[in-house]
Amino acid sequence: MKRRPISCFLIVRNEADRIEACLQGLAGWVDQLIILDSGSTDNTAQLCRQYTDEVYITDWPGYGPQRNRALAKCQHEWVLNLDADENITDDLKAEIDTVLSEPDLDANILRLPWQTYLFGKPLNHGRYSTAQGKLFLNKDGAQFKNSQVHEVLQIANPKARTLRHPLKHYSWRTYQHLQEKHLKYACILAQEKHARGKTGSLPYAALRFVTDFLQQYVLRGGFLDGKQGFFMAMVLGQYAFHKYAALAALQMQQDADNTPSRETSS
Missing domain, CATH: 3.90.550.10 (Spore Coat Polysaccharide Biosynthesis Protein SpsA; Chain A)
Incomplete structure (x- = not known):
């Protein structure tokens, strides 16, 4: 055929x-x-x-x-x-x-x-x-x-x-390109989550750095890839942190915008 x-x-x-x-x-x-x-x-x-x-x-x-x-x-x-x-x-x-x-x-x-x-x-x-x-x-x-x-x-x-x-x-040209790409995606996802009413916090963002690093490096065997495996686990931990830190930042800005200033309330 x-x-x-x-x-x-x-x-x-x-x-x-x-x-x-x-x-x-x-x-x-x-x-x-x-x-x-x-x-x-x-x-x-x-x-x-x-x-x-x-x-x-x-x-x-x-x-x-x-x-x-x-x-x-x-x-x-x-x-x-x-x-x-x-x-x-x-x-x-x-x-x-x-x-x-x-x-x-x-x-x-x-x-x-x-x-x-x-x-x-x-x-x-x-x-x-x-x-x-x-x-x-x-x-x-x-x-x-x-x-x-x-x-x-x-x-x-x-x-x-x-x-x-x-x-x-061959996703990343350089270290800078790798970081810029992941940060861009993290911020886009944070904006989508914020638009759906989701909230974030810095403690949760820090927790996700740890859990996502461990998932990639330990549970999914990233350690078997040597230096590159450790590098990628760190990057994915950062990616998770940036996603929820960006979401927390959007929430903080929204809260600040919705809080009357002293001049307005007086």
Whole structure:
């Protein structure tokens, strides 16, 4: 049986320094390649046009809405959702070709092992080694959660199958980029929680630093990744702290704004 056709999409912005490594593995293999560029100020869009005619310049509505925009442009039932920092290997492509050629394939999500690199070495344990549902069957209302960050794929009656060969993931360019990215996500999540009426406190933020560090480093085996594993556990502890500290800061500001000043009350 011929391999089922694949639509692939990427949502990008200012990825000129690394997107070609991703596109080179996709061009000529996927049957449709879609790029949504949310206003790059470098030559990302120009580079993408060397690999596909379907490059669209858009605004930025958030991760979930942007992925749903791209999903609406996909012509084929099987959809591959990648980011510019992810590189697909020949071994993984061959495995996908084999699976999508099975006549009786009953899975509607194919989870790709995630091999995330931190400062030159892969993280083989913990959050960033979890297989990702990057390839899925786009039918029966499949969509991404309409959130600004951590947009989860929502699919009816999910039947997942995990492949063997990894997807290479190079998320962070530098230490500064790593910290900026996690702080940005933490603040966005705090704003979403605050809008839903959630509250936070600094003691809880400090507690979450400890528990999230221990979960990553001890319970999920991050210690087995050596220096990189300790580094990532610290970063994820900081991420949890920043998320709830930002939420506490929003609450404190709201309380201050709602408290009459002495001049007003006198």
